[in-house]
Amino acid sequence: MPWPDRRILDLFGIDLPIIQAPMAGITTPALISAVAREGGLGSLPLGMATPDEARAALDAIGEADGARVNLNFFCHRPTPDGPLRADAWQRRLVNYFEEMGLPKPTQQVEQHTSSFGGWHCELVERIRPKVVSFHFGLPERPLLERMRATGAKIICSATTVREARWLEAAGCDAIIAQGVEAGGHRGSFLDIEVATELGTLALVPQVSDAVRVPVIAAGGIGDARGIAAALALGASAVQLGTAYLFCPEARLSPTYRAALESAGDDGTIITNVLSGRPARALRTRLVRALGPLSSDVPDFPLPAFMLRPLSQASERMGRSDFMAIWCGQGAPLCAKQPAAALTRRLAKEACALIGA
Amino acid sequence: MPWPDRRILDLFGIDLPIIQAPMAGITTPALISAVAREGGLGSLPLGMATPDEARAALDAIGEADGARVNLNFFCHRPTPDGPLRADAWQRRLVNYFEEMGLPKPTQQVEQHTSSFGGWHCELVERIRPKVVSFHFGLPERPLLERMRATGAKIICSATTVREARWLEAAGCDAIIAQGVEAGGHRGSFLDIEVATELGTLALVPQVSDAVRVPVIAAGGIGDARGIAAALALGASAVQLGTAYLFCPEARLSPTYRAALESAGDDGTIITNVLSGRPARALRTRLVRALGPLSSDVPDFPLPAFMLRPLSQASERMGRSDFMAIWCGQGAPLCAKQPAAALTRRLAKEACALIGA
Numbered sequence: 107m108p109w110p111d112r113r114i115l116d117l118f119g120i121d122l123p124i125i126q127a128p129m130a131g132i133t134t135p136a137l138i139s140a141v142a143r144e145g146g147l148g149s150l151p152l153g154m155a156t157p158d159e160a161r162a163a164l165d166a167i168g169e170a171d172g173a174r175v176n177l178n179f180f181c182h183r184p185t186p187d188g189p190l191r192a193d194a195w196q197r198r199l200v201n202y203f204e205e206m207g208l209p210k211p212t213q214q215v216e217q218h219t220s221s222f223g224g225w226h227c228e229l230v231e232r233i234r235p236k237v238v239s240f241h242f243g244l245p246e247r248p249l250l251e252r253m254r255a256t257g258a259k260i261i262c263s264a265t266t267v268r269e270a271r272w273l274e275a276a277g278c279d280a281i282i283a284q285g286v287e288a289g290g291h292r293g294s295f296l297d298i299e300v301a302t303e304l305g306t307l308a309l310v311p312q313v314s315d316a317v318r319v320p321v322i323a324a325g326g327i328g329d330a331r332g333i334a335a336a337l338a339l340g341a342s343a344v345q346l347g348t349a350y351l352f353c354p355e356a357r358l359s360p361t362y363r364a365a366l367e368s369a370g371d372d373g374t375i376i377t378n379v380l381s382g383r384p385a386r387a388l389r390t391r392l393v394r395a396l397g398p399l400s401s402d403v404p405d406f407p408l409p410a411f412m413l414r415p416l417s418q419a420s421e422r423m424g425r426s427d428f429m430a431i432w433c434g435q436g437a438p439l440c441a442k443q444p445a446a447a448l449t450r451r452l453a454k455e456a457c458a459l460i461g462a
Numbered sequence: 463m464p465w466p467d468r469r470i471l472d473l474f475g476i477d478l479p480i481i482q483a484p485m486a487g488i489t490t491p492a493l494i495s496a497v498a499r500e501g502g503l504g505s506l507p508l509g510m511a512t513p514d515e516a517r518a519a520l521d522a523i524g525e526a527d528g529a530r531v532n533l534n535f536f537c538h539r540p541t542p543d544g545p546l547r548a549d550a551w552q553r554r555l556v557n558y559f560e561e562m563g564l565p566k567p568t569q570q571v572e573q574h575t576s577s578f579g580g581w582h583c584e585l586v587e588r589i590r591p592k593v594v595s596f597h598f599g600l601p602e603r604p605l606l607e608r609m610r611a612t613g614a615k616i617i618c619s620a621t622t623v624r625e626a627r628w629l630e631a632a633g634c635d636a637i638i639a640q641g642v643e644a645g646g647h648r649g650s651f652l653d654i655e656v657a658t659e660l661g662t663l664a665l666v667p668q669v670s671d672a673v674r675v676p677v678i679a680a681g682g683i684g685d686a687r688g689i690a691a692a693l694a695l696g697a698s699a700v701q702l703g704t705a706y707l708f709c710p711e712a713r714l715s716p717t718y719r720a721a722l723e724s725a726g727d728d729g730t731i732i733t734n735v736l737s738g739r740p741a742r743a744l745r746t747r748l749v750r751a752l753g754p755l756s757s758d759v760p761d762f763p764l765p766a767f768m769l770r771p772l773s774q775a776s777e778r779m780g781r782s783d784f785m786a787i788w789c790g791q792g793a794p795l796c797a798k799q800p801a802a803a804l805t806r807r808l809a810k811e812a813c814a815l816i817g818a
Binding site: 266267268285286287297299301302303304305306307308309311312315325326327328329331332334335336338339340370371372373374375376389398434435436438439459460461 | 622623624641642643653655657658659660661662663664665667668671681682683684685687688690691692694695696726727728729730731732745754790791792794795815816817
């Protein structure tokens with residue numbers, strides 16, 4: 107297919123300007139492989155994975171598809187008063203735990219969810235993926251240099267022009283311009299202010315004008331119309347999360363899937379109460395009760411671990427009340443289709459729309 | 463120019479799928495005429511006008527251009543506890559009035575800013591414009607029927623799929639899908655919830671799928687890339703506000719103009735403290751101090767009138783602190799150019815982008 111802008115295709119060595127968003131806890135090796143085999147870029151989320159889980163996922167993806175994979179990591183920084191907030195937050199959650207017949211929440215964060223560091227870096231040096239992507243900013247320069255020495259292209263999310271310029275100056279090879287419509291965690295790292303977040307339609311051309319590296323549009327793109335629009339705005343490729351949630355390869359419980367399918371256009375909201383950082387999710391009972399935004403929430407990712415037993419109990423009962431249903435504003439645009447067929451169709455339809 | 467989608471062009475009898483947004487208090491007859499003469503749709507904002515001001519504006523536009531004009535009205539409804547909040551709001555403002563050496567704010571709303579009714583309706587019956595547009599919902603059915611009997615096409619803003627369906631059922635001939643990026647007042651009338659507002663990129667295709675009437679995209683469109691994107695998303699035309707603010711024909715003080723030019727990508731926020739309804743404006747000192755969102759604010763438009771002396775004093779001093787600087791997220795994309803040249807260029811460049 108004759109894509110008019112080949113910058114991302116040539117940079118990553120892929121055939122289609124479609125990137126499957128990482129989506130920690132949901133993406134499966136089958137999903138990643140399907141996207142990679144069609145010529146898109148599959149992304150393996152490792153921000154919440156243990157070394158064993160990372161190894162198992164990479165084994166399942168296999169070497170052939172692995173060459174096309176993007177390894178994705180988190181680069182969050184703790185704040186000084188984070189631990190102080192944990193006790194108070196625990197007290198806020200107790201009633202919900204009692205309602206579900208659970209012992210009170212603990213404050214145990216699993217160690218492997220620490221920000222990008224030691225073992226992540228060694229993994230990249232061993233796997234040598236085509237692309238390494240970061241969320242919540244970049245690691246310190248020495249670690250970043252080790253990544254670059256592997257030959258991997260480095261990309262990261264920006265939610266403002268200032269963040270995009272910062273990432274370019276730090277040496278990013280491409281920038282993901284993440285609009286406010288996007289599901290899951292805001293990539294914000296310099297300007298973490300929900301009320302001034304930019305829509306994808308306004309953000310992408312401004313980021314494209316501000317940096318020389320190619321731009322990947324993310325947020326609210328649910329079908330080929332969104333892809334064509336993103337390319338018209340100046341993006342060289344798109345990153346889709348919610349669209350791939352609807353694939354049978356996504357690891358979702360029936361409760362999550364049912365909630366997703368009834369999301370509607372305005373059923374999502376940006377909340378920090380599910381994880382400690384602003385993220386777009388369905389407005390479930392817990393989000394309404396504690397948020398959507400709370401200045402009392404402890405640092406990411408502790409709240410996600412505190413909520414885990416509550417979320418699992420809620421899920422077992424078929425109730426989305428206490429679950430984190432990550433979802434973008436484009437959900438009603440998405441089709442239920444296997445990942446390979448979806449990727450193929452999106453590319454074909456987008457090509458037709460842009461007259462390529 | 464061979465536009466692929468002629469639905470709005472044929473409906474309104476215009477040549478270009480570009481609508482200049484009404485922008486009460488800012489739009490001038492010269493701006494409207496310039497857009498109309500190039501083949502776009504000029505919009506005359508009458509929501510804040512007296513009968514005399516309306517007559518003067520229509521005289522200045524003249525019959526030839528008047529045939530192409532869209533007359534725009536507000537359809538806000540007062541809430542039962544509105545008057546109760548006025549006293550408390552007055553007390554909140556006193557310090558700022560004192561700082562600027564002004565007597566304390568009054569609670570006088572000028573009568574002509576009432577919601578669409580008697581004289582507005584008679585004006586439309588006399589002028590018989592091509593298009594009548596509403597913001598904040600539609601007037602009662604008998605008034606709407608009188609509008610329709612003049613032959614005018616009726617359009618209105620929607621910010622959700624539910625509002626779009628409601629407007630179609632009420633007989634609208636086209637729907638303006640207003641994304642969260644848009645400057646000025648949110649058109650929301652069924653779902654007035656800022657935190658769940660949709661980005662233009664997610665809203666436009668969902669509204670296009672939900673209604674049969676043609677859709678006009680608004681919000682964050684600052685240049686031809688935005689127009690091409692909106693058309694790819696399924697819109698039949700676009701409505702631009704902020705882009706026309708940059709024209710010399712817009713009635714802006716030097717202070718407003720300077721603030722606008724330094725807006726940046728993330729300098730705006732949705733606030734209700736400037737007028738009583740959520741609207742996107744620059745985050746000036748008053749917005750930071752009282753908002754951005756306050757549940758104490760009296761009903762629209764009383765706060766705008768209470769603030770007027772403060773705003774005017776601020777403006778005279780060349781300080782934007784207490785001014786309402788309406789502005790969308792696309793401001794940095796906009797070019798300073800006379801309205802006719804801007805309209806021509808946007809149309810030409812958008813055509814080139816969509817390969818028409």
